[in-house]
Amino acid sequence: MEILPPYPHTSILFPYLIKGIRGFKDILPGEVSTWQWVEQKAREIFHLYGYLEIRTPALEKLELFIRGVGADTDIVQKEMYIIPDPREGDMALRPEGTAPVMRAYVEHQIYARGDHKDRPYKVYYIGPMFRHERPQAGRFRQFHQIGAEVLGVEDPLVDAEVLALLRDFLTGLGVQDFQLQLNSVGCTNCRPAYREELKKYLKEHLNELCENCQARYERNPLRVLDCKNPTCREVVLQAPLIRDFYCSICKDHLQKLENLLQALNITYLINPRLVRGLDYYMRTAFEIVSSKLGAQNAIVGGGRYDGLSQDIGGPPVPGIGFAMGIERLISLLEIRPEGYIPDVFIAALGKEAKQEAFLLQNQLRSAGITAEIEYQEDRSLKSQLRTADKLKAHFVIMIGEDELKTGELTVKNMREGTQEQIKREEIIQHLKGKKITHGSFLP
Numbered sequence: 001m002e003i004l005p006p007y008p009h010t011s012i013l014f015p016y017l018i019k020g021i022r023g024f025k026d027i028l029p030g031e032v033s034t035w036q037w038v039e040q041k042a043r044e045i046f047h048l049y050g051y052l053e054i055r056t057p058a059l060e061k062l063e064l065f066i067r068g069v070g071a072d073t074d075i076v077q078k079e080m081y082i083i084p085d086p087r088e089g090d091m092a093l094r095p096e097g098t099a100p101v102m103r104a105y106v107e108h109q110i111y112a113r114g115d116h117k118d119r120p121y122k123v124y125y126i127g128p129m130f131r132h133e134r135p136q137a138g139r140f141r142q143f144h145q146i147g148a149e150v151l152g153v154e155d156p157l158v159d160a161e162v163l164a165l166l167r168d169f170l171t172g173l174g175v176q177d178f179q180l181q182l183n184s185v186g187c188t189n190c191r192p193a194y195r196e197e198l199k200k201y202l203k204e205h206l207n208e209l210c211e212n213c214q215a216r217y218e219r220n221p222l223r224v225l226d227c228k229n230p231t232c233r234e235v236v237l238q239a240p241l242i243r244d245f246y247c248s249i250c251k252d253h254l255q256k257l258e259n260l261l262q263a264l265n266i267t268y269l270i271n272p273r274l275v276r277g278l279d280y281y282m283r284t285a286f287e288i289v290s291s292k293l294g295a296q297n298a299i300v301g302g303g304r305y306d307g308l309s310q311d312i313g314g315p316p317v318p319g320i321g322f323a324m325g326i327e328r329l330i331s332l333l334e335i336r337p338e339g340y341i342p343d344v345f346i347a348a349l350g351k352e353a354k355q356e357a358f359l360l361q362n363q364l365r366s367a368g369i370t371a372e373i374e375y376q377e378d379r380s381l382k383s384q385l386r387t388a389d390k391l392k393a394h395f396v397i398m399i400g401e402d403e404l405k406t407g408e409l410t411v412k413n414m415r416e417g418t419q420e421q422i423k424r425e426e427i428i429q430h431l432k433g434k435k436i437t438h439g440s441f442l443p
């Protein structure tokens, strides 16, 4: 009997180069400092607005997304990473963060806790999401979101607050080229009549629609409004609009929100054809787009989802939130942090000096001063200074035979071009008295 190896695709005999998975990206240290800076700025603004961080698992029950995001959405139909588990039932890598946050809120009965009974529950998250989409510029299979959710309040005041936070965050990062597009997608009272009317219209134009939209027509006709195909866009131009079907509550909600945005000087554009790719939205829906992004032009997507809690078996809980793609956001940044810049570079000449440089480096670090040494053998002073320059070190300490003999080190201030002799035992005190950056990551 032939015994098959447990992993038939692997080859030990021909070890070809193993590459990463398509659509899953490495974020190398040079880029990570920008990510850390963006994340730090996000945390600052969330704390300013009273949001606390929530961390939910990367894996959830598949059913959460089928019921939460919607069985007929592209995400559920085509884009989920599903992990079958005969004991636990099918699971999925989270394609988004809103349904998991609502699941956690309902599961932990936060709505019943005294501190949140009549106060909004405001949380944010930063982390990876997974969608099996066709990778292209700005679209990945593992991507990262900064997201926020406000649960428990129906008033458009929170809708406006969320949009103010977004405006402040983006402008704080120096992003200028963005546009907030706003719509209301109605509610369970007014949407069914609109859906019927839209279907009636689309039926007359079915053969002009792309294959995707022909399939959407039955299950999810509102998504046709959002299709990028030029002929579908042409058809959609004459289609009925949801705003002509709003019930009085939806109409009022949108009007109040617009008044608040104007009072806050938040620029927005009403896009009456804006629909979102997730089924849980109700009333407010928005996107922030940038013309600098190409085909995948949305940096932020969000809106209100007052029915989501009930869809996943919870009590009625209104909610609103947004998520922003970090990869897309970073591609728009004009300011970027420098990354690691050492306070001190220690240049050493000779074996003994090298040993001394190594010990000094250690002492400096223990004192909270970032320091680097030369690792290569026999480098000239000139080439070590070149390295210090490349690293943008603030100070260079030089140790050679003379310094070892006298116990005085030469300290060169690379920013000011000055140089002084400092006693070995006073070096830490001396540097601490200077305005040094401590390896700052900030731009």
Ligand code: HAM
Pocket (backbone or CB within 6 Å): 095, 096, 097, 098, 131, 133, 138, 139, 140, 141, 143, 144, 145, 147, 148, 149, 277, 278, 298, 299, 300, 301, 302, 303, 304, 305, 320, 321, 322, 323, 324, 325, 326, 327, 328
């Ligand atoms: P979404 O519109 O599906 O909404 O995603 C939000 C943002 O995530 C997008 O605007 C985009 O920047 C980024 N994004 C989505 N898919 C990809 C991808 N494949 N590659 C790179 N970036 C991507 C949601 O996820 C909702 N949960 C937002 C929300 C929160 N609504 C209410 N609360």
